[in-house]
Amino acid sequence: MTAPHPALPARIHPLVRAYLDTRDAVDETLIRFGSPVHLIFPQVYADNLERMRAVLRHQLPGHRICYAHKVNQSRALVRTAEHAGIAIDVASPQELASAIGAGFGPMRIEVTGPKGEAFLRDLIDCGVTVNVDNLWELRRIAELAGDRANVPVLLRISGFPDSPVSRFGVPLAHVDRAFDLLTAHRGRIRFLGFAFHIDSGEPAERVRAFDACLELVERAYGRGLTPSVLDIGGGFRQVFTADADRFDGYVRALRESLLGHREPMSWADNTFGYHIDDGAVHGTPVFHKYANTIPATRMLADLLTAPLERHGGRTIAQVAVDNMIEIWLEPGKSLVDHAGITVARVEFVKELADGTVLVNVDLSRDAVTPADQEVMVDPLVLPSPAHRPGPIGDGSAPHRGAGDIFPCLAPVTESGAVGVYFAGRLCLERDLITNHKVWLAQRPRPGDLVIFPNTAAYHMDLSAAAASMHPLPAKLAVVHRAGSFQVYRDNDYEPLIPVGVPPPRRLPSRRPPLRRPPQRWPVRPDSAGAP
Structure with a gap:
């Protein structure tokens, strides 16, 4: 039996999982507010x-x-x-x-x-x-x-x-x-x-x-x-990882790759704070908090x-x-642990001269990653409706990065595991969202959604870049009430808003007030029991 590829599965709160499982809610959020977006779960x-x-x-x-x-x-x-x-x-x-x-x-x-x-x-x-x-x-x-x-x-x-x-x-x-x-x-x-x-x-x-x-x-x-x-x-x-053993296994594989004992697992020979001396890996990595x-x-x-x-x-x-x-x-x-995620869209996938596969998304590293850190959890990939071969939950092979946590997500159609790096939209060599390799069961396609887990703590705001005149991602509040999800602009959310009532208008505001009540989506049956 072939050993699984190294992976860094993210811990996901049940309410966030229920929202992502309710794919109509996710799709409608992106239709209304565009991509990328920061989602907050009060x-x-x-x-x-x-x-x-x-x-x-x-x-x-x-x-x-x-x-x-x-x-x-x-x-x-x-x-x-x-x-x-x-x-x-x-x-x-x-x-x-x-x-x-x-x-x-x-x-x-x-x-x-x-x-x-x-x-x-x-x-x-x-x-x-x-x-x-x-x-x-x-x-x-x-x-x-x-x-x-x-x-x-x-x-x-x-x-x-x-x-x-x-x-x-x-x-x-x-x-x-x-x-x-x-x-x-x-x-x-x-x-x-x-x-x-x-x-x-x-x-x-x-x-x-x-x-x-x-x-x-x-x-x-x-x-x-x-x-x-x-x-x-x-x-x-915070606790980022959903599987401590797999985290440790990934780090062991990374150390082996730094010694040249397996394929490269880091972009541009990044050692993440380790140093090589006398044929051994020494030091404390910059991502140690994620363990x-x-x-x-x-x-x-x-x-x-x-x-x-x-x-x-x-x-x-x-x-x-x-x-x-x-x-x-x-x-x-x-x-704020697990109270926020960031959603971006795949714009294109390219292969470099050395065979490296880059998945380019419509945000920059600075929008989801503190400048001096490497976020050691795998993003999740949700295939776009056009790339789903069957209904959600049809039992097909899971999409790596999502399937282990969200088995209901359908895979993309290309076969064969692929190791990728997620790249940002800035014209800067450093704009790599993941400097560590992420293995996916299928290669993403343009239009697929990429979910960056657990970004509420500093990741969203500490160093978000607006280079090249790109606007910052919108920030939205997602709440579950009376069996459905509602999405508000962050500035308009109130803890006591009744179900179905439009948020109050506040002036002045950086953003125009909503002109219609928030959408409501019923929770999928397989998400029952989420808070």
Whole structure:
């Protein structure tokens, strides 16, 4: 029996799967709004939020979730967060305006990241909580506030033992200088507590940071301050892969190809951060985060139940409760995990001089991939109606990249597995959407749809390019109500829109309001049970 080709199957939320299985809904969306499009699923976001809330409710009576707005510019997601009653973390004047426009009051807004003086003035006027990045910010807040404000602040700390140097936060060694400012300006600054952010995903590093901040709480009380909040930041990982064993198998095959032991699997000899030395592959690849299999809820639960040696082995949650410390966190990626996909259309397929097959689509790499990463999950290919030899679900051989996850999808007619690279529409050699080879059971054809999974976290907005005057992909909200799917422009989505009612008109708007109610599509019988 022939061994299967290496593959990186993507994990897909059941609601997203149900939408893609309802092919009439997908086709109508592309007819109405064109291609490419970013699709946001607010109900998946709400599901992720509820799972995280369940962990917190079980461990911590006092907590606050601040959705990290920076992860996606979607208004639909911000409105979903506001409707759910959580707080929001913003990092720019534009994000602040977005949060206020979505209904967040100052008591539910935290502002993080580096801030200039003009921004600080606005924050003081708004009365939001300022997560202070450095001593200059703290000093300027005191000076700008004068006697007219009591600005709520958190002090972000960095430089923890055995942690990499960070460009953000006040180093531990400088905390006494911060205490001097806080005590000298008690009437102008209301000191809430400390904050940190650990992006490594290493549990022990986060525990050390928490313990160090507990010690700072004790020192602050010794200076007459009364901190009651400890903000543990974000950095809770996503789970991209649907099959950890196949992911590991792909990486093994990739390493073999870099050594020349099998056909090339990377574009232009890209090593993805590996290096070859003495006939062996060494180093950590740039795509290592895509290997994660631990969901954010388990990461959070493990953190809250981690014992603290300095506190007699009591857990982080127990120490927080015993000392009346409120835990804040700033999840972004974990809340939008699987809550977004990007859909593009195949424009043409070409073969290069060395036999490499390129599948060119109508978007650029920057619209779906953070600039410094390689997204190590396979895109899904949905054949266009013209290329389907039989009805959906006729039992034909599956189309690689979709068939393993969506067995109802019909294959294209050409036979023979083919390894391809997906290429973008810019006139730049670097515009390769996949620098790793993707094996498909059939060669795609013009008009087929390509689904890029799990693009809601930074992929859609962090570096989307408008080079060559190409417009950015439209962003749409997809919801499932009363047995059917409805699609709204992102700016027009509201969590409480009744089924079949057209979205409200908002002026001014970047896009013209819809002129007709959203389309509704019944869910296919084989999708029953999706949320």
